[in-house]
Amino acid sequence: MKKLVITLVCLVLVIVVGGAAVVWFTYDSVDESSVPTVQVEAAGQTLQPNAWEWSQPVLGGMLYKHFANDSTEAAQLGEYETGGFAVTFPQGYDTTITLRRDDAVVFDGRPAEWQDALTAEPGAYSLQVLSHRAEEKGRPYGEFMFEALFTVLPPPKPEPVFTAGKTELEQGDIFVMRLENIPEGVRPVTTTELGMGSFTPAGEGAWFAAVPVGNHRQPGAYTVDVTAGEDSWQATVTVSAYAYPEQNLVIDTSSEQITEANSAAAYQQYREKIPPLWETADGERYWEGAFIRPAEGGWISTEFGTIRYTNGDYSNSRSHYGMDIAVAEGTPVVAPNNGRVVLAEYLLNTGNTIVIEHGGGLKSYYYHLSALDVELGDMVEKGQLIGAVGSTGYSTGAHLHYEMRIGDQAVSPSMLFEDSAGLYSVEALAGDEAGDEAA
Numbered sequence: 256m257k258k259l260v261i262t263l264v265c266l267v268l269v270i271v272v273g274g275a276a277v278v279w280f281t282y283d284s285v286d287e288s289s290v291p292t293v294q295v296e297a298a299g300q301t302l303q304p305n306a307w308e309w310s311q312p313v314l315g316g317m318l319y320k321h322f323a324n325d326s327t328e329a330a331q332l333g334e335y336e337t338g339g340f341a342v343t344f345p346q347g348y349d350t351t352i353t354l355r356r357d358d359a360v361v362f363d364g365r366p367a368e369w370q371d372a373l374t375a376e377p378g379a380y381s382l383q384v385l386s387h388r389a390e391e392k393g394r395p396y397g398e399f400m401f402e403a404l405f406t407v408l409p410p411p412k413p414e415p416v417f418t419a420g421k422t423e424l425e426q427g428d429i430f431v432m433r434l435e436n437i438p439e440g441v442r443p444v445t446t447t448e449l450g451m452g453s454f455t456p457a458g459e460g461a462w463f464a465a466v467p468v469g470n471h472r473q474p475g476a477y478t479v480d481v482t483a484g485e486d487s488w489q490a491t492v493t494v495s496a497y498a499y500p501e502q503n504l505v506i507d508t509s510s511e512q513i514t515e516a517n518s519a520a521a522y523q524q525y526r527e528k529i530p531p532l533w534e535t536a537d538g539e540r541y542w543e544g545a546f547i548r549p550a551e552g553g554w555i556s557t558e559f560g561t562i563r564y565t566n567g568d569y570s571n572s573r574s575h576y577g578m579d580i581a582v583a584e585g586t587p588v589v590a591p592n593n594g595r596v597v598l599a600e601y602l603l604n605t606g607n608t609i610v611i612e613h614g615g616g617l618k619s620y621y622y623h624l625s626a627l628d629v630e631l632g633d634m635v636e637k638g639q640l641i642g643a644v645g646s647t648g649y650s651t652g653a654h655l656h657y658e659m660r661i662g663d664q665a666v667s668p669s670m671l672f673e674d675s676a677g678l679y680s681v682e683a684l685a686g687d688e689a690g691d692e693a694a
């Protein structure tokens with residue numbers, strides 16, 4: 256009996272030890288190679304998990320063998336000039352994705368909701384993917400975590416572009432320039448002995464400037480230098496002479512009106528009121544499309560730039576800086592283009608006077624008016640009534656003295672009625688409906 260007991264105990268021991276050995280052998284034979292390969296593809300690169308844990312069943316799930324890998328550094332995918340690249344996620348797992356751009360969550364969801372366009376915006380990205388398989392008796396389970404960092408660069412900045420308008424110009428014409436792709440916050444600057452060349456915005460990143468070729472500008476070549484931040488350009492403008500007519504003006508200088516208009520006080524007042532305006536330029540361009548005639552009908556009694564003598568005194572010449580339009584007293588005077596009224600008052604020398612700033616220092620001047628229909632500071636539109644023709648100030652008959660200047664340099668008003676004027680040579684004329692209505 257005792258012998259039988261010992262035998263049974265030995266048998267049980269053999270079974271237990273043998274079974275344990277089998278279990279041990281089986282358990283030991285399960286190694287990391289049982290952990291599946293799970294990958295994420297992003298931007299053509301294969302991401303391995305940064306961290307994972309995996310439980311593999313042994314002997315049909317009687318036991319589980321656990322494997323784990325601690326988190327490693329996020330994968331560095333580098334920089335991309337264009338984003339929106341494809342990302343593919345593991346199949347057969349419960350996957351959640353978190354995408355951050357510049358530390359803000361831009362996506363938090365499932366692969367089915369993912370759109371590659373989510374990586375299109377420039378910025379610093381972090382992509383996190385968690386692929387999970389839930390525990391279920393007898394089956395392997397675990398999870399894989401992926402993390403990748405990448406940068407989508409902003410689109411390369413386009414190179415600045417400088418465009419010069421007509422460079423072969425007659426006295427009285429205007430040289431223009433256009434700049435494009437100028438970085439925000441940079442204001443271009445012009446340097447030239449031709450005169451003011453103040454840049455005004457002309458659309459996103461674009462600027463426009465008009466430089467006068469005054470009636471007295473000596474024929475020859477002139478340089479125009481432009482700088483915008485780090486960039487600079489130079490244009491050469493060739494000025495040719497315009498044959499200005501001469502005119503002998505016969506005036507009764509003893510009349511009360513002429514005596515007052517011609518007085519020292521009149522010139523003193525003129526110097527106080529008008530030349531200071533030459534120095535000013537609005538930093539915004541108001542004018543659009545070609546300039547229209549400020550007064551209809553009549554005839555040009557004195558052209559722009561005419562060399563004038565008075566009462567046959569040929570030792571004394573004076574230039575006429577505007578054009579005189581001889582029309583009946585009371586003829587409406589309209590704004591030839593959009594602008595801002597910078598002077599509207601009676602002056603002894605020029606009579607009822609209006610000055611309109613059209614932007615960038617380009618101004619129009621109206622003298623000898625019989626009526627003023629605008630006030631200082633008014634914004635006017637092309638074709639809007641501003642006053643009426645008269646004969647106030649230094650004038651012997653009803654006419655409109657119409658003058659245009661950029662800075663202190665007088666330019667030809669009549670050239671601006673033509674599409675071929677230098678002023679219009681870098682931009683297509685558009686939005687000229689007001690002109691058509693007034694014509």
Ligand SMILES: [Zn+2]
Binds near residue numbers: 557575577657
């Ligand atoms: Zn005049």
